Amino acid sequence: MADELVLLDFWPSPFGMRVRIALAEKGIKHEYREEDLRNKSALLLQMNPVHKKIPVLIHNGKPVCESLIQVQYIDEVWHDQAPLLPSDPYQRAIARFWADFVDKKIYELGRKIWTTKGEEQEAGKKEFIECLKLLEGELGDKPYFGGENLGYVDVVLVPFYSWFLAYEKCGNFSIEAECPKLIAWAKRCLQKESVSKSLPDQEKVYGFVLQLKKIFGIE
Amino acid sequence: MAVVKLFGAWTSPYFYRVIWALKLKGIPYECIEEDLLNKSPLLLQYNPVHKKIPVLVHDGKPICESTIIPQYIEEIWPQPSLLPSDPYERAMARFWIKFADDKLILLALSPSISKMYRASGEEQEKAVKYILEMLETMEDHGLIGGKKFFGGDKISMVDMAFGAVAHWLGVIEDAAGLKIFEAHKFPRLQSWIQNFKEVPIIKENLTDRDKMFALLKRRREMLLASK
Numbered sequence: 001m002a003d004e005l006v007l008l009d010f011w012p013s014p015f016g017m018r019v020r021i022a023l024a025e026k027g028i029k030h031e032y033r034e035e036d037l038r039n040k041s042a043l044l045l046q047m048n049p050v051h052k053k054i055p056v057l058i059h060n061g062k063p064v065c066e067s068l069i070q071v072q073y074i075d076e077v078w079h080d081q082a083p084l085l086p087s088d089p090y091q092r093a094i095a096r097f098w099a100d101f102v103d104k105k106i107y108e109l110g111r112k113i114w115t116t117k118g119e120e121q122e123a124g125k126k127e128f129i130e131c132l133k134l135l136e137g138e139l140g141d142k143p144y145f146g147g148e149n150l151g152y153v154d155v156v157l158v159p160f161y162s163w164f165l166a167y168e169k170c171g172n173f174s175i176e177a178e179c180p181k182l183i184a185w186a187k188r189c190l191q192k193e194s195v196s197k198s199l200p201d202q203e204k205v206y207g208f209v210l211q212l213k214k215i216f217g218i219e
Numbered sequence: 220m221a222v223v224k225l226f227g228a229w230t231s232p233y234f235y236r237v238i239w240a241l242k243l244k245g246i247p248y249e250c251i252e253e254d255l256l257n258k259s260p261l262l263l264q265y266n267p268v269h270k271k272i273p274v275l276v277h278d279g280k281p282i283c284e285s286t287i288i289p290q291y292i293e294e295i296w297p298q299p300s301l302l303p304s305d306p307y308e309r310a311m312a313r314f315w316i317k318f319a320d321d322k323l324i325l326l327a328l329s330p331s332i333s334k335m336y337r338a339s340g341e342e343q344e345k346a347v348k349y350i351l352e353m354l355e356t357m358e359d360h361g362l363i364g365g366k367k368f369f370g371g372d373k374i375s376m377v378d379m380a381f382g383a384v385a386h387w388l389g390v391i392e393d394a395a396g397l398k399i400f401e402a403h404k405f406p407r408l409q410s411w412i413q414n415f416k417e418v419p420i421i422k423e424n425l426t427d428r429d430k431m432f433a434l435l436k437r438r439r440e441m442l443l444a445s446k
Contacts, residue, residue: 049360050318050356059307062307064307064314065314066313068317069310069313069314072310072313073306073307073309073310076306076309077306089291089294089295090280090282090291092294093282093287093288093290093291096284096287096290097268097282097284097287100284100286134268
């Protein structure tokens with residue numbers, strides 16, 4: 001019996017992008033369904049009753065929720081192609097630590113940058129750059145966080161690159177000036193088809209953010 | 220033989236998540252109690268990013284975060300298993316572990332930061348509402364089917380992730396003079412709490428209730444007096 005895989009997603013979501021990249025890296029056939037978050041489908045609400053959020057991965061009718069969990073699930077089920085997590089348990093713990101760090105910090109700080117102004121925004125920018133610098137430290141001289149190939153942390157972090165232009169324009173700063181190594185890493189990732197096909201254009205995301213700001217009445 | 224050290228603090232439910240994992244698997248370890256108001260240079264060296272407990276040090280290598288440490292322990296010492304072997308069941312377990320972590324952190328059911336006994340008025344009301352929502356989700360979605368534990372018949376990492384609800388919530392309620400968890404409103408949760416606390420390793424490894432109550436009461440009085 002062939003596997004049936006459906007991804008409920010929303011094009012600008014960095015969390016959705018993680019799953020898209022993982023599926024593409026492993027060449028897994030699936031159906032992509034775009035959700036309108038102002039009018040969530042009955043399927044979404046049924047498959048993720050606790051959080052009612054995307055992305056939701058539905059594998060043979062059974063839902064898996066939360067992007068980090070979905071990426072790990074994909075890695076475990078399709079373990080023969082393009083492994084994302086290291087095989088060594090200690091290295092796996094390190095990878096999970098940094099994925100958890102990205103999850104706890106980058107989205108919230110990025111959000112702070114495009115939704116606030118003045119002192120709050122400045123504090124957000126400062127902490128955001130500090131976090132990116134910590135990540136640069138972890139990357140070191142490796143081409144990817146996963147070493148020679150794209151790994152778990154790369155998949156978890158690179159989607160936020162599509163939001164960098166929006167952060168820079170809203171926050172009036174240059175991420176590249178502060179973290180050139182990280183930008184070089186992101187561009188390296190984008191050379192991979194799995195990443196370039198999964199990430200929307202930065203200008204498109206910026207346009208979306210401007211729309212959101214209008215809707216929420218944020219200057 | 221490899222040496223296992225665990226940095227922690229007696230009040231923290233996050234610390235206990237790791238203790239339970241180690242003890243359930245019969246892994247000997249050395250415990251290093253940290254004073255959270257005066258953290259040791261060694262702790263800061265092992266966890267420079269977050270500077271928090273718990274930290275597990277195995278063979279001199281540090282592992283941080285109370286949801287990541289048990290997974291590491293599971294991979295090095297697989298028996299008895301605390302996580303399902305089936306990838307889908309494992310994804311479900313991870314979902315509930317994340318839910319517990321997200322809700323309990325924001326709350327937080329750790330005596331050092333809980334808004335419930337630290338705050339009053341509107342702030343406290345918000346915290347209470349938040350906890351009730353969490354308890355309702357656990358009752359309606361997590362424990363559906365009348366299971367003994369979150370993962371079925373055996374205790375797993377999911378139960379340990381919710382440990383704060385089984386033991387710490389009650390003490391914090393008492394210290395704050397609140398009653399949030401009413402057993403008759405949450406029958407499945409009430410059963411689960413009893414099942415959880417009856418597991419011998421759990422029963423023998425719970426933070427001293429009276430000692431914690433006294434500490435929280437003192438802290439609450441100090442905080443309210445300073446406002």
